[in-house]
Amino acid sequence: MADIKKLEALVVQVRRDILRQVHRVNSGHPGGSLGCAEFFVALYQEMMARKDGFSMDGIGEDLFFLSNGHISPVFYSVLARSGYFPVDELNTFRHINSRLQGHPTTHEGLPGIRVASGSLGQGISVAIGAAETKKLNNDNHLIYTLCGDGELQEGQNWEAIMYAAANQIDNLIVTIDLNGQQIDGSTENVLPMGNLAGKFSAFGWDVLSIENGNDMAAVLEGLKEAKSRTGNKTPVCVLLHTVMGNGVDFMMHTHAWHGKAPNDEQLESALAQNPETLGDY
Amino acid sequence: MKKYTDTGKKDTRSGFGAGLTALGKSNENVVALCADLTGSLKMDAFKENHPERFFQVGIAEANMMGMAAGMTIGGKIPFTGTFANFSTGRVYDQIRQSIAYSGKNVKICASHAGVTLGEDGATHQILEDIGLMKMLPGMTVINTCDYNQTKAATLAIAEHDGPVYLRFGRPKVANFTQEDGTFEIGKAVHLQEGSDVTLIATGHLVWEALQAAEQLHGEGISAEVLNIHTIKPLDDASIIAAAKKTGCVVTAEEHNYLGGLGESVARVLALQHPTPQEFVATDDTFGESGTPDELMDKYGLNAEAIVKAAKKAIARK
Incomplete structure (x- = not known):
């Protein structure tokens, strides 16, 4: 049984990490990062079967691919706090000569990263490839991936979505961060995507929703349900409803903080709403 | 002069x-x-022999490239197959x-490169792919000249750790390199020794360069011939040594002069041994x-x- 309180405490610390990383370098993407803090903590602390250390091949463990690479602050924070690299290194986010590039990359050798992402729409394809290799290797572990909702406007996703169902990629759980926002406004205003659950279903996927993607118990329950549906000749899609900027009142429910850093005053207010739990880096 | 014999025309894709x-x-x-071109890429036998290791992705090249990247995680060595146009421009990002x-x-692995794709016309005849691929850091770029060399290159790239672009074509052309010969990535092959001009060719133009050397020989001009199957990394040392020896070069390729082998050679020469150079390549144009x-x-x-370019290069010495 997961200790929800402990996980929630980590989520608050991850929020602080996100805000402090972005503030220090005055750039980066806090909105989507904050919205996905519960998901990342649940995934890395509870869901994934992970080995100690890091190997690129990841044989005998679950793997995760981040497709919407711009939410690197939450990815880096959770990777560091899950033991992949020293938490102090979060200080180098987006700085010159850092392993913590603006968007995640394998190029600088940061443990925990298996593919570069940032140019959108490529993660599901990579995840499917890794899932096919797991099958060839008779490696009975799962592939997880996260995409933004706006990202689904990229056509490559639908090539991948079609392939996965046709080829029964059932060791794959694709989560869509449904925060309804993208750079130019709400997804409804920029390019409405209609009924996403219906679209995934029509493509032959097993779809489930997590209505409150910022509630740790709900996220865990939903991801466990998703995991239970793997191995049934069908890829699994989780529609994770989140609030962009969650946990910081002035950043919530708007696309304004997609790619903008808080100033000193705003940081102070944001951190006051999220008191230190495990200790800042 | 060394004699090269066409042992029977064959396509490089085979x-x-x-x-x-x-x-x-x-x-x-x-x-x-x-991506729905199994027959055109001559991948049928692999598919037949190893259905579990063959992945038909449909007409979806972007997904194919992403999947190939993911498949390496866990130790597989993916070979993607489609036309050169759909292997590069369509999926560059x-x-x-x-x-x-x-x-x-x-x-x-990219077939049907260049104008020799033929009747399908310019939509399918990419003349920019070498440039696109060689600009990517870490990418090895290979353009083979005949059936035997393409087979050898295919075997060699499996042993090389890192991304590779292997370019070949559709038409049946002279097959003249050694059967089951070795293929050393990044190493030029010296086909003819010469003293007046160096012909530096890649792909289908290598056989043409050999024919040109013979013709020039008949006119009393001694032409050296280098087969550059690897455009990146380029064999700088062989190119500089040849340029020092003959004092002028001609590059020849089935590609736009912008971004092709010729520009790579020109850079090496400009930096280390400025030498008159002529370009046999397409002139910033689409095919038909x-x-x-x-x-x-x-x-x-x-x-x-x-031949014409060689005479021009010699005149510029």
Whole structure:
């Protein structure tokens, strides 16, 4: 049984990490990062079967691919706090000569990263490839991936979505961060995507929703349900409803903080709403 | 002069198919992905022999490149197969981010490159692919000249750790390199010794360069011939040594002069041994429909054009 309180405490610390990383370098993407803090903590602390250390091949463990690479602050924070690299290194986010590039990359050798992402729409394809290799290797572990909702406007996703169902990629759980926002406004205003659950279903996927993607118990329950549906000749899609900027009142429910850093005053207010739990880096 | 004999015309894509078939048997980590062109890429035998390692992705090249990147995670060596146009321009960002920047061990195998694709016309005849691929950091770029060399290159790239672009073609052309010869990535092959001019050719133009050398020999001009199958990394040392010896060069390729082998050679020479150079290449143009031979003639990609360029280069010494 997961200790929800402990996980929630980590989520608050991850929020602080996100805000402090972005503030220090005055750039980066806090909105989507904050919205996905519960998901990342649940995934890395509870869901994934992970080995100690890091190997690129990841044989005998679950793997995760981040497709919407711009939410690197939450990815880096959770990777560091899950033991992949020293938490102090979060200080180098987006700085010159850092392993913590603006968007995640394998190029600088940061443990925990298996593919570069940032140019959108490529993660599901990579995840499917890794899932096919797991099958060839008779490696009975799962592939997880996260995409933004706006990202689904990229056509490559639908090539991948079609392939996965046709080829029964059932060791794959694709989560869509449904925060309804993208750079130019709400997804409804920029390019409405209609009924996403219906679209995934029509493509032959097993779809489930997590209505409150910022509630740790709900996220865990939903991801466990998703995991239970793997191995049934069908890829699994989780529609994770989140609030962009969650946990910081002035950043919530708007696309304004997609790619903008808080100033000193705003940081102070944001951190006051999220008191230190495990200790800042 | 060394004599080179055409042992019977064959398409380079069949050399790729033969190499892939052999790899299927010798290396269980080799997997193949194809975007609805299995027959055109000569991947049928691999598919037949190893259905579990063959992945038909449909007409979805972007997904194919992403999948190939992902398949390397866990130790597989993916070979993707489609036409050169759909292997590069169509999927440039997928290759750039998921394969090249991510340092993935993917072999991008591209058939029907250049105007010799023929009648289908310019939509399918890419003349920019070498440039696109050589600009990507870490990408190895290979353009083979005949069936035997394409087979050898296919085997060799499986042993190379890192992304590779392997370019070959559709038409049946002279098969003159050694059967089951060795293929050393990044190493020029010296086909003829000469003293007046160096002909530096890649792909289908290598045979034309040999014909040109013979013709020049008949006119009392001694032409050296280098087969540059690897455009990146380029064999700088062989090119500089040849330029020092003959004092002028002609580059020849079935590609736009912008971004092709010629520019790579020019850079090496400019930096280390400035030398008069002439370019046999397409002149910043798209192709068109026609037979391969008609097109090679119309776009000046033949022995005659090389002879003319050689004389011009010599005159500039």
